[in-house]
Amino acid sequence: MTTSTPRVTAQGQATRARIVSIAAELMSKQGVARTSIDDVRGAAGVSASQIYHYFGDKAGLVRAVIGFQIDATLDYQRPILDHLDSIEALEAWRDKAIANQRARHCEGGCDVGSLASELVETSTETRQDLMVAFERWESPVREGLRAMHARGELRADADPDYLATALLAAVQGGVLLTQIRRDTTPLRAAMDAVIGHIRSLTTR
Amino acid sequence: MTTSTPRVTAQGQATRARIVSIAAELMSKQGVARTSIDDVRGAAGVSASQIYHYFGDKAGLVRAVIGFQIDATLDYQRPILDHLDSIEALEAWRDKAIANQRARHCEGGCDVGSLASELVETSTETRQDLMVAFERWESPVREGLRAMHARGELRADADPDYLATALLAAVQGGVLLTQIRRDTTPLRAAMDAVIGHIRSLTTR
DNA sequence: CCTTCGTTGGAATGTCAATTCCAACGACGT
């Protein structure tokens, strides 16, 4: 069975996409709680009824924003993210993350991490959305380390999955401290430490 | 010059302290934005005017809560925090952090980190309060690693300050992922990775 | 005993924000 009648027009999709994109930007800058539907309405140049038409309520819009931000983050880090299977690739990833923070003047933190911190405890469904988002992020990191492991570049007793989790945690914690200090040193320190640890597990 | 007339009674101090303590608990559970003055008022069993009398406005209460939480965190981790000058001590710190998360069922994240993430971008003063809070946290970690370095237990080319920052970032990122997954593995992974890196820098 | 000032209660105010409602509009398939 094919899609008989599209429930939404191309025009509707465009409007919906614009709303999500602008909501994501506002929520990244000011946080979810401080971003009102009316803020989004004004910035997107739409009427309130459209937002409720497409998303049901604010929680629905927030869910869409979570999806949007994780997509944007993964797109931004690709293609590096798909080949994190060498120390050099990990260092390139680190450098890209640092450059990104510098470009933002260390403001706003991690789009996905900020959403996560603000929303984890709101509802079980939201928390699961966030779990899925981070799993999508961690997955390619894990695959890269597994490839190194399979190739014998990592010692047999090293655990690629565990290391992938540590890397992601280093990014999150590093970005938070970087945001607070307005200085990229913490992000660099955190990623350097975990990458250094991985290096110490290589079979050179 | 001594304090001529105390502007606040012992009774007043007690009331103030109770308000801060209860506000901290509520804000830890629900976040700052979702904690209304009226919530605090009800839970503390005081009238609204008292909160405004002692804190001026909600921002003032939030500042007091930041101070309260960093004090509580440091008190909780002491005396470990004051002697982080060996791999064993670092591991004990890690174990205590993990046990704490487990006791909370991995809910709520880090009290200080959650406040930080929610409030960093609200105002320059708040961000500076947070910088001070994290500096107070990082300082003893740094001192411990410096002691190891001075004793020659860390290689000369190791940078204790940089490593201290990485440790704190690992805690923050690890706790965030732990909160999202409701599983202490990420916190353990993150701290293990950085501690492992430090171990690889020891002169054994 | 009296005055002062910190303390407390509780109602009142005004703003802001989420959500609903209804009517109009227009694209698209028949």
Next chain:
DNA sequence: ACGTCGTTGGAATTGACATTCCAACGAAGG
């Protein structure tokens, strides 16, 4: 051309929330 349904506008509603105000209360010092 016509009718259906997705789309849009904008006003109206409802509730929550931060903050203010004023009056009463009580402890501590003179």
